[in-house]
Amino acid sequence: MQVIRLEALSDNYIFVLNEPKQNIAAVVDPAEAEPVLQKLQELKAELVAIFNTHHHQDHIGGNRQLMQQFPNVIVYGGAEDKGRIVGQQVFLQQGDRVEFADRTAEVIFVPGHTRAHIAYYFPPDNPSETGELFCGDTLFAGGCGRLFEGTPTQMVHSLSKLRSLPDHTRVWCAHEYTLKNLQFALTVDAENTDLQRRYDEVKTSRSQGEATVPSLLGVEKQTNPFLRWEQPALQLATNTHDSVQTFGRLRGMKDKF
Template identity: 50%
Template sequence: MSKLEIHQIPVLSDNYVYLFRDANSGLVGVVDPAVAGPVLDKLQELNWTLTHIINTHHHPDHTGANLELKEKTGCTIVGAKNDASRIPGIDIKVEEGDIFDFGSQSAKVFEVPGHTVGHIAYWFEESDALFCGDTLFALGCGRLFEGTPGQMWHSISKFRDLPDQTKVYCAHEYTEANGRFAVSVNPGNDALKKRFAEIVAMRKKKLPTVPSTLGEEKETNPFMRADDPGLAAELALSGADPVEVFAETRRRKDSF
């Protein structure tokens, strides 16, 4: 089985939109389209016809082009069942444990509240692709606008069970700033320091740092490692519950 062909489209100041195609069926999807123009341009360049929008959450920089793209292409919009009222144009409503079939590919749906209460993520196992919106970033995680630290830690922990080779197609180019913070709270992590140096070099060349892999995130992202005794010790929280460690890490990031 061929894997999804995935194209990354930078939009706005730091968003990434993902256009993907299942070669076997010809179905074409777009993840979290903030604006329509760059998506339509890329579709024309590739001679693809959009069939689906998949949304991770309701924020306008993820759903802003839903209705325009639906009007121009007749595509089907997929989003969270428990947040359907905030997903413009939603047609298919999915929830925890659902399998979204996309031609010869399928995605497992995870409910991952924290950034918003209705946030979801899509894992295309055969393509090693995780579309996680603003729940998990390269070396970071989303702000807790609507959820709690406990919810977000539980959400991110779901990703730790997925294979290390899974690519993390997050929605923003925040990695350098995230890395600077990560090193400040976890200076004893040699793998993190090495990765951060590579990220700085990439950004100097204006190269994207996304996607990363879950293996990299498990090793270096402090928000995936709230149960690591070394991180807890560096936060002066030895023996604390992982939720407390996570909450303190997020609190420090918010004011970094």
């Protein structure tokens, strides 16, 4: 399965999953239809699935037009998003499985950013390969999503699920926020040498117009403050030893950054 990253809107990423042997494709969070249609034409592929992570318009904005072009496409989303995702036909819960080509993804329920958010995790075919995590706006490279409909407790639980995946999992998050996220991270975890190194690398990449997505989950565990709520430096920065309070205060600080 080939993953193709497309740019959309101001800072969104759309992900096309391509299976050239069968000339079929799926798309994750089509913010808009046009870049997807152009890529499908280039690939000569039929769109068979739309995998939505949540209901926000910058993740489902292309659904309707893609459905018009591919009437047999199946639209997936979280069960609790019923009525909020255009064209949704399949209503997914924690532990469900979805298939594309010869790959099977595990559905992970990750409320916090929204009350109905889900992620799709394609485990590797063998342990030496990378898994693929499509996490929408729950986990970002260097950050996490705002809490629009959820609580810090929910988000810590959701991020704990993602954090438990293997280090060599590729994190396909839906926005190019990495540089700003790492700038904030340095204000609360300044002595983290892994973070310092990553910031320098990302700064160089962005100055050259290069994308920072996907990232690796192992790198996130070392440098992303929103996966590191037990770390003494972050608890000191937030003046609490409670994990949920540490996370919640970090999120509040980031909201004002």
